[in-house]
Amino acid sequence: MAEQLNAANIAYHRDDTPDISDAEYDRLRRRNTALEEAFPNLKRKDSPSEQVGAAVSDGFGKIQHVVRMLSLGNAFNDDDVFDFDARIRKYLSISADSPLAYTAEPKIDGLSLSLRYEQGQLIQAATRGDGTTGENVTANARTIADIPQSIAGAPDVLEVRGEVYMSHADFAALNERQAAAGGKTFANPRNAAAGSLRQLDPNITKERPLKFFAYAWGDLSAPLGETQSKAIERLANFGFSTNDLTQRCDGPDEMIAHYRMIEERRAALEYDIDGVVYKVDDLDLQRRLGFRSTTPRWAIAHKFPAELAWTQLEAIDIQVGRTGALSPVARLVPVTVGGVVVSNATLHNEDYIAGLGGDGNPIREGRDIRVGDWVQIYRAGDVIPKIKDVDLARRDESAVPYAFPTTCPECGSTAIREEGDAVRRCTGGIICPAQAVEKLKHFVSRGAFDIEGLGAKQVEQFFADEWVKTPADIFTLRARFGSGLQQLKNREGWGEKSANNLFDAIDDKRKIDLHRLIFSLGIRHVGDSSATLLANHYGSWSAFEAAMTRATVGDGAEWDDLVSIDGVGAVMATSLVTTMQQETERAQIDRLVSELEVHDAVAVSTESPVSGKIVVFTGTLERMTRAEAKSRAESLGAKVSGSVSSKTDILVAGPGAGSKAKKAADLGVETMDEDSWLALIGDA
Ligand code: IVH
Numbered sequence: 001m002a003e004q005l006n007a008a009n010i011a012y013h014r015d016d017t018p019d020i021s022d023a024e025y026d027r028l029r030r031r032n033t034a035l036e037e038a039f040p041n042l043k044r045k046d047s048p049s050e051q052v053g054a055a056v057s058d059g060f061g062k063i064q065h066v067v068r069m070l071s072l073g074n075a076f077n078d079d080d081v082f083d084f085d086a087r088i089r090k091y092l093s094i095s096a097d098s099p100l101a102y103t104a105e106p107k108i109d110g111l112s113l114s115l116r117y118e119q120g121q122l123i124q125a126a127t128r129g130d131g132t133t134g135e136n137v138t139a140n141a142r143t144i145a146d147i148p149q150s151i152a153g154a155p156d157v158l159e160v161r162g163e164v165y166m167s168h169a170d171f172a173a174l175n176e177r178q179a180a181a182g183g184k185t186f187a188n189p190r191n192a193a194a195g196s197l198r199q200l201d202p203n204i205t206k207e208r209p210l211k212f213f214a215y216a217w218g219d220l221s222a223p224l225g226e227t228q229s230k231a232i233e234r235l236a237n238f239g240f241s242t243n244d245l246t247q248r249c250d251g252p253d254e255m256i257a258h259y260r261m262i263e264e265r266r267a268a269l270e271y272d273i274d275g276v277v278y279k280v281d282d283l284d285l286q287r288r289l290g291f292r293s294t295t296p297r298w299a300i301a302h303k304f305p306a307e308l309a310w311t312q313l314e315a316i317d318i319q320v321g322r323t324g325a326l327s328p329v330a331r332l333v334p335v336t337v338g339g340v341v342v343s344n345a346t347l348h349n350e351d352y353i354a355g356l357g358g359d360g361n362p363i364r365e366g367r368d369i370r371v372g373d374w375v376q377i378y379r380a381g382d383v384i385p386k387i388k389d390v391d392l393a394r395r396d397e398s399a400v401p402y403a404f405p406t407t408c409p410e411c412g413s414t415a416i417r418e419e420g421d422a423v424r425r426c427t428g429g430i431i432c433p434a435q436a437v438e439k440l441k442h443f444v445s446r447g448a449f450d451i452e453g454l455g456a457k458q459v460e461q462f463f464a465d466e467w468v469k470t471p472a473d474i475f476t477l478r479a480r481f482g483s484g485l486q487q488l489k490n491r492e493g494w495g496e497k498s499a500n501n502l503f504d505a506i507d508d509k510r511k512i513d514l515h516r517l518i519f520s521l522g523i524r525h526v527g528d529s530s531a532t533l534l535a536n537h538y539g540s541w542s543a544f545e546a547a548m549t550r551a552t553v554g555d556g557a558e559w560d561d562l563v564s565i566d567g568v569g570a571v572m573a574t575s576l577v578t579t580m581q582q583e584t585e586r587a588q589i590d591r592l593v594s595e596l597e598v599h600d601a602v603a604v605s606t607e608s609p610v611s612g613k614i615v616v617f618t619g620t621l622e623r624m625t626r627a628e629a630k631s632r633a634e635s636l637g638a639k640v641s642g643s644v645s646s647k648t649d650i651l652v653a654g655p656g657a658g659s660k661a662k663k664a665a666d667l668g669v670e671t672m673d674e675d676s677w678l679a680l681i682g683d684a
Contacts, residue, residue: 059200060135063126067218069112069161070131071294072277072301078256081278084300085252088280091289091297093625101281103228104258105215105246107301109272110165111194114218115141117158120151127197131294140197143206146213151238159218160235166193167270170209187340189272211271214240227281248281259302266304275303288628290635293529306378308388309342311335313373316347316402320410320434322442323524324426328353328404330375330387337379345377345385349422350404358422364389370399410434430470430584437463439522443471447528448520449512452505453498461491470588471520475510475595478503511597514541521589523579525572533567534576535601537639541593548580564642566630609680611637613649616664619657621674636681644669652677 075081085100094100114134116124125141126134141147144164151158166174171189174196178185186192196208214235217224224231229248236242245262249255259276266273280286280298289297315331328347335342347353347369357363367390369375374391404424408415413428426432430439440463441456443449454474462468467477481488488499512520519531526534538544551558553574562573579585602612615638617629624632629652630640644651644663651657651664651671664671678684 060137060198062129062133063124063136064133065114065126065129065131065218067159068131069114069128069134069218070291070296072107072299073292073295074275075278075300075302076305078252081256081259081300081302082252084278088285088289088297091625091627092285099250100285101227102249102251102255102278103232103246103281104249104255104262104276104278105243106262106269106273107275107277107303108163108165108213108215108243109190109274110163111190111197112161113137113141113164113197113212115147115160115162116219117151117154117160119156120154122147122149135198137197139202140199140205143202144210144212146211146241148239154238155220155222155224157219157221158224159220160214160238160240161216161218162212162214162240164193164197164210164212165189165271166196166208166210168272169270170211174208212241213243215243215246215277223283226283228279228283228286229281231283249278255302263304273304275301277301288624290631307337308376308378309335309337310374310376310391311342313369313371313375313387315371316353318405318409320408320426320432320438322435322438322522324408324415324428324432324435325423326405326408326415326426327423330369332375332377335377337377337385340379342377342379342385345375345387347387350417350424351422353402353404367392368401370395370402372396372399408432408434430588433463436469440468440471440474442522443520444474448516449474449509451502451509453502454505458502470591472588472591472595474506475592477506510595511599513599514539514544514601517541517593517596517598518544521579524575526576530567530572533565536637537565538601540600541598545580545593548577551577553577566634566640608636608638610650612639613637614639614641614647615650615652616641616644616648616660617652617654618644618660619654621652621654623674623678632681632683650677 075084085102086096088094089096089100112128114126114128115122116126122142123138124136125138125147127137128134142149166189168189171186171192174192175185177183184195186195192208193210196205196210199205199208215232217231217235224234229246232242232246245265247258249258255276255278262273262276278300280289286296286298291297312333313330314333317329317331319327319329321327328349330345330347332343332345351357352363353369355362355364355366355368369387369390372395374394375387376389376391377385378388379385406415406424407413408426408428411426411428411432411434413426413432415424415426417424426435428435430436437460440459444451444454444456444459449471451474459468462477467481468474488494488502494502513535515532515535518526518534519528534544538547547558547562550556551562551573553559554570559573559577562568562576563570580589610633615633617626617633617640621629633640638650641648644660644667646667646669648664648667648669651660651669652674653661653664653671654674661671663669672680675684
């Protein structure tokens with residue numbers, strides 16, 4: 001499924017030709033997310049839920065971004081904007097009555113582009129790609145009139161980032177020309193812009209009326225200014241188009257007022273926008289706030305409300321995910337919402353269908369959803385369509401409340417709801433073919449074992465043939481089917497060479513990094529980044545495995561140590577401990593590990609002087625908050641612990657440090673003040 005989603009992502013983001021409806025996409029995506037939640041160990045490294053876009057296509061050269069191209073978190077209402085401001089103030093320890101400025105500007109619905117200038121000359125243009133690696137579209141970018149070929153007075157190295165887009169008028173004219181010439185027409189200006197920029201022949205791009213707004217930067221040899229506003233002003237002075245609806249605001253009230261103003265003018269703008277982006281204005285504060293895994297803490301996109309449409313609910317299907325979650329999916333009479341045909345929508349869980357929210361309070365004023373009902377569909381920030389409301393006036397008299405299955409539609413096992421869990425789950429565990437196969441798919445996915453030639457399709461085939469039932473079976477394939485190579489090569493799609501290649505590719509992955517192994521296990525709530533945190537914390541499989549085996553949920557040294565990891569909460573910890581102690585599951589894991597050579601974790605950033613070091617912060621920190629100190633240290637590869645032990649490498653002690661400082665002194669642990677720490681990590 002992740003594979004189907006990735007294919008859809010590629011069709012949409014990379015090839016600019018969506019090949020499935022958004023509804024289908026959302027269905028897949030929702031199911032994928034449900035599965036990932038249920039079986040985090042099966043989550044793929046290339047999981048669509050973690051992706052910023054799609055990997056680059058083969059036609060262009062690849063460019064590694066020096067500074068990653070990220071996406072933005074979303075705000076959907078005014079409260080989210082106030083929360084954003086409050087989060088930032090808390091992180092930076094800025095009181096509610098102190099000033100804190102932001103910029104507010106339209107979120108352009110195009111595609112992002114990074115332009116690299118060296119000594120004032122444009123030398124490279126790259127698309128976002130997956131955020132880390134983009135496509136080299138330099139020749140094409142040179143054809144865009146808004147993009148200067150050379151600039152004066154700029155830093156030696158300057159990467160300008162912004163959005164390539166097409167105006168409504170140009171889009172309409174292009175489609176007319178395309179239709180007249182019998183060529184491909186585009187669904188919307190965004191697709192037209194993307195398709196035009198990604199032409200292998202720059203002469204075609206040249207004929208396409210692309211425009212560019214600069215709104216950010218990447219690699220820089222010298223700062224552009226002290227604030228976002230000043231930096232953008234500088235870009236404008238270099239000759240870039242910047243958006244004239246950009247405004248500096250003194251807090252959420254002004255930001256929201258500016259949002260409303262832009263919203264009112266939206267229809268009259270000559271280009272598509274889908275929200276307003278807020279950014280902390282002070283660049284030093286931006287630097288302190290830093291990034292989460294795929295989004296900056298200092299910016300957010302306030303999205304415009306989703307479009308709505310009414311249609312009829314034809315059926316409710318139940319899909320079973322990797323963790324056994326039964327996910328209801330609405331099959332709809334296809335309807336166009338926001339320019340896309342929608343035929344599926346998520347129904348979340350049985351409470352949602354019955355008219356109950358996650359907090360137990362009524363949603364839709366308690367109206368339930370029944371097969372045959374007229375339902376209102378919306379597409380919110382992400383692409384997955386949802387049901388907003390149901391029209392009781394149009395309900396057929398014969399409609400009956402939906403009876404959510406209490407047995408798994410895939411294996412017939414009882415499906416139960418645990419207390420506090422809105423999701424009903426199949427209890428079949430490994431006997432449930434749906435769970436087993438989804439687990440295997442996760443196992444071979446890109447972030448996990450990523451075995452070349454063994455994708456979702458092949459795993460399904462092997463599972464159906466009963467060749468592979470659990471991950472360990474993959475590694476015994478050659479031994480069991482050495483002669484069975486004969487069998488494999490006689491299968492459709494397999495020849496002797498591909499069969500041999502597969503066995504070799506499997507052997508290649510016997511050596512595996514600890515974080516990949518932990519992620520590949522598909523333990524509920526343990527995603528890619530959590531797996532890395534765990535790997536960095538425990539260092540080796542034996543240490544991880546021993547701690548999980550000895551731990552008791554909710555108490556004891558191993559438990560305390562586990563939940564002390566920044567990013568590991570009680571829910572994930574419980575899931576880890578119970579899974580690792582569940583007999584059948586554990587037997588499978590041990591069998592798998594016996595086939596492997598697990599590489600110990602190496603610290604994240606090997607260049608930093610604190611990489612791999614165990615650091616404890618104590619006392620009052622004066623130049624940063626505790627949260628900030630912790631995430632900064634971790635981003636440099638340090639492990640932050642809550643207590644001093646003989647393993648502690650550095651104690652950073654602020655004023656008022658008490659017993660921890662004494663203990664550190666007793667143990668001979670290096671102790672330094674906040675300033676020395678900042679000097680050590682180069683932040684002084
Ligand atoms: S700032 C670190 N500003 O939205 C974040 N992005 O959802 C840098 N976008 O990838 C992005 N208009 O392609 C920023 N005024 C704007 C934008 C904008 C459109 C796009 C951009 C980004 C995506 C994130």
